[in-house]
Amino acid sequence: MEASSRDIETLVRREYKAGFVTDVESDAVPAGLSEDVIRLISEKKREPDFMLEWRLRAYRQWLTMRAPQWAHVHFAPIDFQSIVYYSAPKSRDDGPKSLADVDPKLLETYDKLGIPLRERELLAGVAIDAVFDSVSVATTFKDKLAALGIVFCPFSEAVQKHPDLVRKYLGSVVPYADNFYATLNSAVFSDGSFVYVPKGVRCPMELSTYFRINASKTGQFERTLIIADEGAYVSYLEGCTAPMRDENQLHAAVVELIALKDAQIKYSTVQNWYPGDEQGRGGIYNFVTKRGACRGENAKISWTQVETGSAITWKYPSVILEGDNSVGEFYSVAVTNNMQQADTGTKMLHIGRNTRSTIISKGISSGRGQNTYRGQVKVLKSAEKARNYTQCDSLLIGDRCGAHTFPYVEVRNPTASVEHEATTSKISEDQLFYLQSRGLTAEDAVSMVVNGFCKTVFKELPMEFAVEAQKLLGLSLEGAVG
Amino acid sequence: MLTITDLHASCDGKEILRGIDLQINAGEVHAIMGPNGSGKSTLANVLAGRDRYQVTRGTVKYRDVDLLQMPPEGRARAGVFLAFQYPVEIPGVSNIYLLKAALNAVRKSRGEQELDAMDFLALVKDRMQLVEMKEELLYRSVNESFSGGEKKRREILQMAVLAPYLAILDETDSGLDIDALQVVAAGVNALRSPDRAFLLITHYQRLLDYVVPDVVHVLVGGRIVKSGDRALALELERTGYADLTPAPAPATMQDGR
Numbered sequence: 074m075e076a077s078s079r080d081i082e083t084l085v086r087r088e089y090k091a092g093f094v095t096d097v098e099s100d101a102v103p104a105g106l107s108e109d110v111i112r113l114i115s116e117k118k119r120e121p122d123f124m125l126e127w128r129l130r131a132y133r134q135w136l137t138m139r140a141p142q143w144a145h146v147h148f149a150p151i152d153f154q155s156i157v158y159y160s161a162p163k164s165r166d167d168g169p170k171s172l173a174d175v176d177p178k179l180l181e182t183y184d185k186l187g188i189p190l191r192e193r194e195l196l197a198g199v200a201i202d203a204v205f206d207s208v209s210v211a212t213t214f215k216d217k218l219a220a221l222g223i224v225f226c227p228f229s230e231a232v233q234k235h236p237d238l239v240r241k242y243l244g245s246v247v248p249y250a251d252n253f254y255a256t257l258n259s260a261v262f263s264d265g266s267f268v269y270v271p272k273g274v275r276c277p278m279e280l281s282t283y284f285r286i287n288a289s290k291t292g293q294f295e296r297t298l299i300i301a302d303e304g305a306y307v308s309y310l311e312g313c314t315a316p317m318r319d320e321n322q323l324h325a326a327v328v329e330l331i332a333l334k335d336a337q338i339k340y341s342t343v344q345n346w347y348p349g350d351e352q353g354r355g356g357i358y359n360f361v362t363k364r365g366a367c368r369g370e371n372a373k374i375s376w377t378q379v380e381t382g383s384a385i386t387w388k389y390p391s392v393i394l395e396g397d398n399s400v401g402e403f404y405s406v407a408v409t410n411n412m413q414q415a416d417t418g419t420k421m422l423h424i425g426r427n428t429r430s431t432i433i434s435k436g437i438s439s440g441r442g443q444n445t446y447r448g449q450v451k452v453l454k455s456a457e458k459a460r461n462y463t464q465c466d467s468l469l470i471g472d473r474c475g476a477h478t479f480p481y482v483e484v485r486n487p488t489a490s491v492e493h494e495a496t497t498s499k500i501s502e503d504q505l506f507y508l509q510s511r512g513l514t515a516e517d518a519v520s521m522v523v524n525g526f527c528k529t530v531f532k533e534l535p536m537e538f539a540v541e542a543q544k545l546l547g548l549s550l551e552g553a554v555g
Numbered sequence: 556m557l558t559i560t561d562l563h564a565s566c567d568g569k570e571i572l573r574g575i576d577l578q579i580n581a582g583e584v585h586a587i588m589g590p591n592g593s594g595k596s597t598l599a600n601v602l603a604g605r606d607r608y609q610v611t612r613g614t615v616k617y618r619d620v621d622l623l624q625m626p627p628e629g630r631a632r633a634g635v636f637l638a639f640q641y642p643v644e645i646p647g648v649s650n651i652y653l654l655k656a657a658l659n660a661v662r663k664s665r666g667e668q669e670l671d672a673m674d675f676l677a678l679v680k681d682r683m684q685l686v687e688m689k690e691e692l693l694y695r696s697v698n699e700s701f702s703g704g705e706k707k708r709r710e711i712l713q714m715a716v717l718a719p720y721l722a723i724l725d726e727t728d729s730g731l732d733i734d735a736l737q738v739v740a741a742g743v744n745a746l747r748s749p750d751r752a753f754l755l756i757t758h759y760q761r762l763l764d765y766v767v768p769d770v771v772h773v774l775v776g777g778r779i780v781k782s783g784d785r786a787l788a789l790e791l792e793r794t795g796y797a798d799l800t801p802a803p804a805p806a807t808m809q810d811g812r
């Protein structure tokens with residue numbers, strides 16, 4: 074039996090908690106996009122020539138491209154000339170050398186978000202590269218990591234200090250001409266994170282970046298590049314929030330992961346950007362290209378995402394399974410409420426023999442939210458005995474929301490096996506009453522049912538971030554004894 | 556403990572309870588028997604606060620407060636517990652997680668400190684011995700692929716952990732094998748105390764062999780048509796409900812204790 078939808082909707086409706094603007098002086102280039110703006114960005118970042126050339130190639134390509142129309146999302150056309158492509162908070166020097174150099178106001182912002190950076194430093198096991206608008210303002214644990222040969226730094230710093238690595242891998246998974254938004258990103262990306270874990274090294278701590286969009290009318294274009302060399306392991310978490318604003322803000326990031334032979338990369342995202350108000354005004358457009366390549370035997374890449382924010386989410390973290398026996402995983406929870414639209418899923422491209430992929434997608438829709446799963450499993454002729462398992466579950470809260478599932482399967486090798494399961498369910502009044510009769514408020518009861526629904530995905534999140542995920546989700550996660 | 560006076564309740568405009576009067580004192584065990592569809596589960600659900608049923612008349616006083624004014628979670632926190640006739644499944648939520656959330660919600664509302672993981676686990680393990688439940692079941696999702704008997708035991712475990720003042724067991728004995736029945740009975744008997752009361756809804760006198768009730772009521776057509784001691788249960792087993800038609804006027808055979 075379905076619970077009275079309005080009751081449940083009120084329960085899941087929450088005010089956006091991260092809506093505040095930090096008042097710091099910004100160093101921004103004028104709005105609009107041109108070759109000059111790109112040259113300016115590159116100059117401000119003191120980039121080597123190869124970087125500028127790459128940007129310009131992308132820009133010229135972008136001019137010939139058109140925004141994609143196929144996603145199950147609706148929005149007014151974006152005016153790319155009204156966007157500010159570079160904005161950095163002004164610091165005393167040219168960028169902070171340590172946390173002590175960081176503008177206290179910025180630290181305050183992170184505090185409000187529940188990311189006490191200073192405490193984090195003490196909390197062993199977590200290193201944070203915090204991105205405020207376009208520039209990384211604080212990087213912790215760098216020294217500890219450096220001792221192991223691990224590079225974890227803002228992308229712009231990697232361009233300076235590790236140009237060979239950047240040159241070798243940048244665009245090797247997501248080429249600059251890949252798609253409209255990725256190409257735009259390639260032209261104008263401002264910063265992001267760079268990770269390199271050398272051969273045989275197991276990164277001893279979770280690496281984490283918190284992105285936050287602050288300055289008004291600023292599109293954020295992060296570029297993240299993570300390379301796990303042979304036999305290396307790294308787990309990375311990205312968490313995001315943005316202040317409440319009226320105008321829609323564009324976020325078009327690119328994340329590239331490269332796992333060489335026997336290497337493993339675990340990439341987790343908790344995305345809580347401003348979703349817009351109940352009428353669908355404002356909110357972030359989250360158009361992101363995330364892709365990983367398993368470049369050697371036994372390589373493994375896992376994407377775990379918890380997507381609760383943004384007005385529109387449009388992302389398909391994918392894995393290219395080149396190496397034999399390599400493994401790709403995608404675990405996703407996407408929540409849409411009010412007028413939010415999410416079109417998300419994954420692509421698994423099986424090339425090597427015995428490659429395996431697992432896709433677990435949990436979509437939760439309430440209010441008038443629209444949740445679309447779009448997943449592609451492609452098994453090439455070379456992918457002898459490839460296997461895929463896809464499970465795609467939708468939970469509806471109320472009766473004005475929607476869930477859509479678009480699986481695309483293409484198998485060119487007869488020894489491959491591809492399995493797809495899908496369910497759609499509603500929170501039942503019986504479940505809510507049962508939990509209430511055990512002393513839980515209706516709100517906690519909804520939260521518990523939703524968490525149970527998401528459990529198979531949540532358990533993939535690194536333990537260290539369980540609390541953060543809980544905070545950002547506004548849902549209570551299963552406790553430590555669960 | 557509980558005083559129900561002239562309670563009428565309906566669902567979708569259909570009157571199901573037609574004037575229930577019932578007095579349960581602390582320390583007592585009452586049994587309610589009655590034919591299918593007579594309103595036993597409805598009574599249990601109304602007491603637990605299910606808003607699907609509308610109370611159209613009457614009052615329910617529980618430990619000096621108006622029970623009907625409280626939301627379901629408020630009743631649970633005040634010590635009312637309902638073991639469901641058909642416990643629902645909640646996929647992905649482990650038993651132990653629900654138990655902990657429930658216990659801490661109750662404790663918090665009473666101004667008691669929440670139990671930490673260690674103390675909680677110790678308590679649960681202690682209570683599990685009462686219901687002879689395998690520890691493995693603790694970590695499984697709430698009722699997901701539990702057998703009928705396992706679900707019922709799980710309800711008893713919840714009761715044992717939450718230690719309510721008023722426990723309503725809706726056919727907890729149905730569908731249990733004889734060993735499980737004894738386990739449920741042992742659980743109830745272990746919790747029996749002067750400050751606690753039980754309302755056992757059952758179809759079988761069998762349970763009452765193990766949990767000896769102070770009063771037995773017969774519910775027919777939404778009214779209590781007869782009350783007596785446990786001999787009444789034995790008698791019903793022989794004669795059935797055929798002779799007991801709903802009385803035209805509300806039956807007021809309350810037990811005087």
Ligand SMILES: Nc1ncnc2c1ncn2[C@@H]1O[C@H](COP(=O)(O)OP(=O)(O)OP(=O)(O)O)[C@@H](O)[C@H]1O
Nearest residue numbers: 566567571589590591592593594595596597598607
């Ligand atoms: N939600 C509901 N909607 C409509 N009718 C209901 C509802 N719940 C109960 N009823 C009706 O009310 C009457 C009493 O039901 P109830 O479940 O209380 O009986 P019971 O005495 O517990 O029966 P059993 O011994 O079979 O468990 C039945 O006729 C039933 O069909």
Ligand SMILES: [Mg+2]
Nearest residue numbers: 595596597640
């Ligand atoms: Mg019943």
